[in-house]
Amino acid sequence: MVPISYYLVLSAILFACGVAGFLIKRNIITIFMSIELMLNAVNLTFVTFAAQWQALSGYIFVFFVMVVAAAEAAVGFAIIIAVFRTRETLNVDRVNLLKL
Amino acid sequence: MTLNLWLIPVLPAAGAAINGFFGRRFSNKMVSAVALASTAASFAWALLAAIRLLGMPADQLPYIERIGVWLRSGDFVVEYGFYLDHLSMIMMLVVTGVGFLIHVYSVGYMGHEGGYYRFFSYLNLFMFFMLTLVLADNYLLMFVGWEGVGLASYLLIGFFFLRDSAANAGKKAFIANRVGDFGFLIALFLLVKHFGTLQYTDIFHKVAEFSPGIESGAGLLTAIALLMLVGATGKSAQIPLYVWLPDAMEGPTPVSALIHAATMVTAGVYMIARSNAIFSRSTTALAVVAIIGCLTSFFAATIGITQTDIKRVLAYSTVSQLGYMFLACGVAAYSAGIFHLMTHAFFKALLFLGAGSAIHAVGGEQDMRKMGGLKKYAPYTFWTMLIATCAIAGIPGLSGFFSKDEILWQAFSSPHGHWAFWLLGITTAFMTSFYMFRLLFMTFFNEYRGPVAAQHTSHEAQPHAATASAEHAGHTHAVPPPAPPTNAHDHGGHGEPHESPWAMVVPLVLLAVLSVIGGYVGVPKALHGGNHIEHFLAPVMPTITAEAAGTAHGGAHPEQEQSQAAEDSSLELTLTGVSVAVAFAGLGLAWLLYVKRRDLPAKIANSLGGLYTAVLNKYYVDEIYGAAIIGPLIAFSTRVLWRGIDATLIDGSVNSGAQGVRELGDSLRHQQSGNIRSYAGWVTAGAALVILYMVWMGTR
């Protein structure tokens, strides 16, 4: 029998890894992956609590999160491609013109 | 049955709107067509309404036409509607009629000016507001018209706004009127406070319910009346607020004729007459009105004697005539006041138009010393001017004679009257006849003293030279040998003085006719005429005889009335004789000084010395005002309000705030590095703080 807290801690660790990726990675695609990782961590918490309270609505939320993630992936990649087309780079440190 | 009174003001408004919005694209003919059509239609409808009103049975009067509710707050309701009784009927007819004639005149007079459509749009606008003022059925709507005519007068005085003097005159008029309107407004507040309504009928009934004893509510009524009087002095140019009217002569002459002689300036008189129910209840107020009117008339007349600018002379005479009307109202002889108002509208409008025609004749010159001998150049103008002068001077048989005599007689005889009033009045009458004939002689008699080839591109010597028509451009290269003006309306390109076009002459003639016959509606009983106008106005305002002789019209004590009437008439006859004598004396003196011995006036002026210069400079009233009121006001506004409060306090706080925000932004700006990861760092730190806070909240 696995305590529910294990799952939650696991999701916390995954989420932290996502945030860390966002902080330290320079490739915009990798950063995007880190976002997906965070979303997955959140899904894990949803599923965990759904399993604990025997409530299906948690799964519904997971479903919606996935849908949003897919949509975000589509738009995000379109943006990445547009940026790459103009800036010829995927390094976010080089894409920093939006400032005063 | 409905008279559709609303049409009467709305028609000129429509004209104003059309000309104002689209006039720029119209041709001059089109513009004048619109303006004249709207005014004429309004006049025609007014006539129709008047006839149908006379057909009404007395119990239906006053005829009130309610349009709807304007504003409603709590139980205080103001409707807008129109109120037609004999008083407003006379005013309405005068305004529309004279207004129409002056429109016709303006077509000829303004023909060469720039902003033609603008002029007529303003003129129609004025008509609209004036009719609103006259026909309003409550004080608030009247106040709307009151302010509106002020606005129109401001616009028209400053019509040649490129000229500083005109613009300043406009402002002066506006501000002086503001002072008066302030009083009027407070009077309205008092009315709302104590009567809870502004409808004429309700107020008059409530006032009538006061016990006849003057004491009850006398203080209140006196206050209201005096505040109204302040407003009236502003609008009708009485002491102390008369100073704007002479400067208002900067406007085009038709404007001076219409607004500053015939109609607008009489609004004050109309207002007092309309509120006679209130005024009659307060002897104090009546006395003040009478004194102010009396002094104003005398005072302005003295100034008028010395002026040399033809329009200024007329302006001061207007002030003094208005003073007469106030005197009449002051002695509770409202009908006499209205009577004089009517006749004065006729002949003073005629005088102004004639003066305008004379100015037109000499191509823009306004100084009488540079005129003269126009009799042979502009015969129509001369004869009409002669009639008008006789009328105002009180030569028997003309309109001015009857009305002015009526006022003088009432000032002497009415229970509110006093012999001093009569004395000042008769002196004023003498001076009036003197300076009017002086004007006539200086302008039309002797030889022409002006420059032959007039360099003016237009009458007002205003800088619209570019817009002047080819005719006036013709003035500049004119041939010196003057040809006698064969055809009066020929407006040809020679520098000679010349008669004005028909468009200007016809109104002169019509007004002349009116100034002659206008008086016969009010021939006093003493001259074996039934004082029609007095009876006519009786339902609106109680006549003095009625008050004095109890129920005179009821004919309760015929023989008493007979005797009363008999002695009255004998006394009245003698006074009439005196005034006639005075009028002719003025005529004679003027003839002596300005036709026979033309060196005398200078001598007299020198002998008088300081007094003369003082009078010539209008008693330095403007200067005194400037020093006493305007100067300190400007100083206060500049030092305290502007430099102190506005610049230092408000601007300072705003600017310093903006400065601080900018500096803060400058320091924070560098955090926006454009690097996503640093933003992520901020977000992470913030999220960590939020988590800590929530945990802390949860754990304690």
Added chain:
Amino acid sequence: MLREASLLLGMHDSMNAGMFLLVAIIKIAITVGVLLTIVAYSVWLERKVVGHMQNRWGPTRVGPFGLLQPLADGIKFILKEDLTPPYVNRTLFILAPMLALVMALTSIALVPIGPNITVGSVTTPIQITGVETANNQPADIGIGLLIILGVTSLGVYGIALAGWSSNSKYSLLGALRASAQMISYEVALGLSLVGVLMVSGSFSLRTIVERQLGSPWHWNIFNGGWQIVAFFIYLMAAFAETNRIPFDLAEAETELVAGYHTEYSSMKFAMFFMAEYANMVTVACLASVMFLGGWSGPVFGPPILQSLLPILWFLARVFCFIFLYIWVRGTLPRFRYDQLMGFGWKFLLPLSIANILVTGLIVALRA
């Protein structure tokens, strides 16, 4: 421990854990063996059929009718030198074919091939993931179809990684085409199956088949008179999913030498080869399960025959399907890439959505 594991794998309490695991392993072994054989001989079949279509003989040398040709090929693949070009990403280069093959083989595990079979004292459904419930009723994973779709969709990684890791433009282009094409046609494939799911109302493949047992009119392809549309959508999407002509743009010989497996040789190449054919088999199985009534067919004769006939019917369907594949390959030319995408997105997708709508209407009216 062992017991818990077998419980996790879906064993029922009434069974002996050891026996359960044994049975499972045996089933896996048999299935894989049969599958690989089918794969090998479908290659032979293809060469034969295409040969005859092109007026050739096809393989004849090795054994009668060249029946031993697949064996020879296998030996050749094993014995050939396995060369790895330089400048490739080694790990992925090696990982890719394994991935492809593993995914291809995994998906077969969920396909129900037949009803229960009884060997001695043991009775078990003919399906690797199938278990027997308490009342001797065969059951399988409730979401078998979804798992199959997931696994097949994972198959694309093999191709994509192969193309990318072998660091050659032909491979890369092939991989790009393959991944885009597979993602696009997965949509149509899944949506075409939705209609069937609505009709039969379950994700469990076994349940779906049991719903259409009986006369051919119970088959989903006829059921409701509409799913035939879904069937054709599925057919085309399946061709694209398996990178077969006319959709084999990932390995278009004429344009990209051999597409994503240009750089591969010997056994790795063989893995891709097997993966492709295994996928064909899987798709064929899925088609027969979803549309063609699975193992339904006349059952007669002695008990042993009775338990084997359903497998026969099932394999017959699969054979027909594979023959269809070969037939089409021998007949149709290859699409252009934009035509491929346009066909997938602008024709198949709307059609499948329309199919879902109509099916929903029919189901609603029927209920």
Added chain:
Amino acid sequence: MSHLILFLIFAALCVGGAINLLVQRHPINSALSLVLVTGSLALIYLLLGAEFVAAIQIIIYAGAVMVLFIFVIMLLNAGAEEETKGSRVAILLGVPGLILGLSTATWVLATRYPGPGSVIIGQLHGTAPGMGRLLFRDFLLPFEVTSVLILIAIMGAVVLARRGSD
């Protein structure tokens, strides 16, 4: 017991994949490790009894989204990521904040949810019919809204990625 073991295995896979995602220089390796994470997460869902969620996790994440990632990586031919000196803020502010938040959250979760909660595959409750019933009855409106969202996302992607104005 074996349940715990399985969980630990898959959890280890998850964490390992996540950390690998961080340390790998080349995006495609990161992508593959993310695939690993999603796959093992699916299995963990299965351990939690959410079979449907597990399936769509595989199909959507591993099967579609991650393939899209690899597709884009290959399309843009993204090389190993270069060493640019990033923002000090991210390091000085982000990492401490991250560690702080993680430790706090972990502590709270570990101390606040001690209750044993788990399921065995025998009693699945995240089944497709239940999900469907919930999704198309109670959550119908959100479902439709997400479909609209997807549509808009597709159009936006097309507009963004289309080359210039042609």
